[in-house]
Amino acid sequence: MEKIFDNTEVAFALKNNTELNKAYYLFKLISSNALVKIGTSLTSFAISTNLPVKGLIKSTVFDHFCGGVTEEDCLKVVDKMYTKGVSSVLDYSVEGKETQEQFDHALQMTLKTIEFAKERTAIPFAVFKPTGVGRFFLFEKKGENLPFTDAEQQEWNRIVERFDIICRTAYEKDVLLLIDAEESWMQDAADDLVLDMMRKYNKDKCIVFNTAQTYRWDRFDFVKNTHAIGLREGFHVGFKVVRGAYMEKERARAEEKGYPSPICATKAQTDATFNKTVTYMVENLDNKIALFAGTHNEDSSYMLMELMTKNNIPHTDKRIWFGQLYGMSDNISYNLSNHNYNVAKYLPFGPVYDVVPYLIRRANENTSVAGQTNRELDLLDKELKRRRSK
Numbered sequence: 001m002e003k004i005f006d007n008t009e010v011a012f013a014l015k016n017n018t019e020l021n022k023a024y025y026l027f028k029l030i031s032s033n034a035l036v037k038i039g040t041s042l043t044s045f046a047i048s049t050n051l052p053v054k055g056l057i058k059s060t061v062f063d064h065f066c067g068g069v070t071e072e073d074c075l076k077v078v079d080k081m082y083t084k085g086v087s088s089v090l091d092y093s094v095e096g097k098e099t100q101e102q103f104d105h106a107l108q109m110t111l112k113t114i115e116f117a118k119e120r121t122a123i124p125f126a127v128f129k130p131t132g133v134g135r136f137f138l139f140e141k142k143g144e145n146l147p148f149t150d151a152e153q154q155e156w157n158r159i160v161e162r163f164d165i166i167c168r169t170a171y172e173k174d175v176l177l178l179i180d181a182e183e184s185w186m187q188d189a190a191d192d193l194v195l196d197m198m199r200k201y202n203k204d205k206c207i208v209f210n211t212a213q214t215y216r217w218d219r220f221d222f223v224k225n226t227h228a229i230g231l232r233e234g235f236h237v238g239f240k241v242v243r244g245a246y247m248e249k250e251r252a253r254a255e256e257k258g259y260p261s262p263i264c265a266t267k268a269q270t271d272a273t274f275n276k277t278v279t280y281m282v283e284n285l286d287n288k289i290a291l292f293a294g295t296h297n298e299d300s301s302y303m304l305m306e307l308m309t310k311n312n313i314p315h316t317d318k319r320i321w322f323g324q325l326y327g328m329s330d331n332i333s334y335n336l337s338n339h340n341y342n343v344a345k346y347l348p349f350g351p352v353y354d355v356v357p358y359l360i361r362r363a364n365e366n367t368s369v370a371g372q373t374n375r376e377l378d379l380l381d382k383e384l385k386r387r388r389s390k
Contacts, residue, residue, distance in 0.1 A: 134159030213244035
């Protein structure tokens with residue numbers, strides 16, 4: 001397999017020298033664990049005490065990792081990326097809300113992104129997060145089969161209704177829909193809801209995609225079992241397959257509460273679970289299955305490319321997508337699109353302060369994933385040197 005991900009000219013074709021230098025210094029800061037911890041603490045303190053830091057946040061991490069404050073703001077970025085064949089997934093990345101008004105607002109924002117996607121080839125997917133439309137506590141309680149109070153049951157019914165409205169709208173507009181995964185102790189209830197949505201709206205083709213976080217050792221069997229249900233009942237199954245985003249929190253909770261950790265013991269086991277899951281899905285592509293491979297890992301991306309070649313699957317087959325986050329792994333995204341693979345970047349948006357929890361997770365992810373930030377720095381440095389030598 002030709003090694004394509006070191007082509008920085010393709011990877012950074014859309015960035016001018018000023019943008020490259022800005023990205024380089026941002027990742028230089030993120031590469032320091034100590035600076036990330038200090039920075040996130042200071043940011044949270046500044047916001048809580050109403051210090052005027054919005055401009056600083058927006059001009060640094062926000063502009064690098066987010067498409068804008070509103071969905072309209074994102075269109076410039078969407079159109080720019082699509083000139084190189086990279087699609088967008090508009091992601092309303094507001095987290096940690098608790099009120100019914102906030103959940104209804106998130107519902108309306110998700111419906112707006114579906115409408116945006118319907119009108120634009122450059123936006124093939126919409127996405128939402130289960131706890132964006134309902135309280136975490138209720139997902140947790142439902143997953144543990146604990147009885148609801150009457151008020152909680154009414155609230156849960158509203159969550160189910162929001163799920164159905166979003167999925168039905170995606171189905172009616174013919175827009176693919178990714179549903180993100182979250183912490184394991186709320187995920188069972190979310191998985192059951194997504195399965196019901198697949199039953200209703202994936203009869204003719206895959207519209208609704210669940211997410212499998214393969215740093216959980218049980219997710220390969222979960223994907224296989226879900227696929228078996230789909231084959232038995234006659235509906236298509238879609239999965240976004242990722243490594244995962246809550247590892248430290250998962251291990252800490254398991255240790256605190258004294259149950260076996262749901263997380264693979266080693267990075268190698270996580271990699272193996274990811275690759276095994278992707279392989280199963282590719283080899284069953286003709287059996288009512290669709291894959292969105294969300295990965296920043298070069299080896300896994302090459303593996304998927306090889307699987308497609310081995311199974312005579314065209315690069316442009318719409319049942320397989322590669323996905324990365326905006327602001328990261330441009331060397332993977334743009335080089336894949338340059339070879340005609342289907343690629344989509346998650347493009348977060350939302351009010352600056354409301355998106356800060358997402359940005360903090362991104363910064364922490366870059367410091368915790370071995371080699372991620374150093375790879376970004378090396379690639380940016382290589383491209384800057386290449387341009388200076390011309």
